[in-house]
Amino acid sequence: MTMSQTPEEIPDWLVPIRDAAGTMTGEDLTRFLPPEGAGARPGAVLMLFGEGPAGADILLTERAHTMRSHPGQVSFPGGAVDATDPSPTAAALREAQEEVGLDLAGVDVLATLPELWLPPSNFAVTPVLAWWREPAPVGVVDPAEVHAVYRTPISELLDPDHRVTVTHPSGYSSPGFLIGDDKDLILWGFTAGVINKLFDYVGLTRPWDATRTRELPGYMLGVRED
Secondary structure (H helix, E strand, O other): OOOEOOOOOOOHHHHHHHHHOOOOOHHHHOOOOOOOOOOOEEEEEEEEEEEEOOEEEEEEEEEOOOOOOOOOOEEOOEEEOOOOOOOHHHHHHHHHHHHHOOOHHHEEEEEEOOOEEEOOOOEEEEEEEEEEOOOOOOOOOOOOOEEEEEEEEHHHHHOHHHEEEEEOOOOOEEEEEEEOOOOOEEEOHHHHHHHHHHHHHOOOOOOOOOOOEEEOOHHHHOOOOO
16 A cells, blocks of 8 residues: 655644644543444545545545444545554555545555444544645445445535434434535434534534434435435
């Protein structure tokens, strides 16, 4: 893998986000931290920031709707850390290459955030923060795993009109975002939580109406709509 670990220059808007990675604790991001003795499997995700046609953005994927686990979930590229991966950073980059065809030569790794825990799957996930120095085309590599790929503008994520509280039939609720061309795709759960807390931490979040709720569609709950 070819990559630069020491980028010479990043845009001004990314500096506070990069710097936050050096001061944030796990508690700043979530109340779910890997407990001792949980035997959590290591994982990693790539938080890839770039500058696209609509300005500053972040790369997201939509999981295939037919997957048994988290169908249709919007997430960062990433997955399990394999035994052959020398580090969580290497795993996050490998997964992004496999999932969306990311050209790693144009990616600068900036930092890693604290390890976070996904209780349902017992994964201990390391978010890897990176700058897309030289963007190249990306897309769905394997339709059985990825339904779509999005370069989501930061300005749209920060727009209060695109903020909602997402509700799950279990009673669980969490901050979410509406993304996509028609703003009909729900970003929620772990990925939305990390983005939400990061934006809060660096002071980017704009006031939004948390009483606006949105239920998860059936396909994201594993309900087939024939």
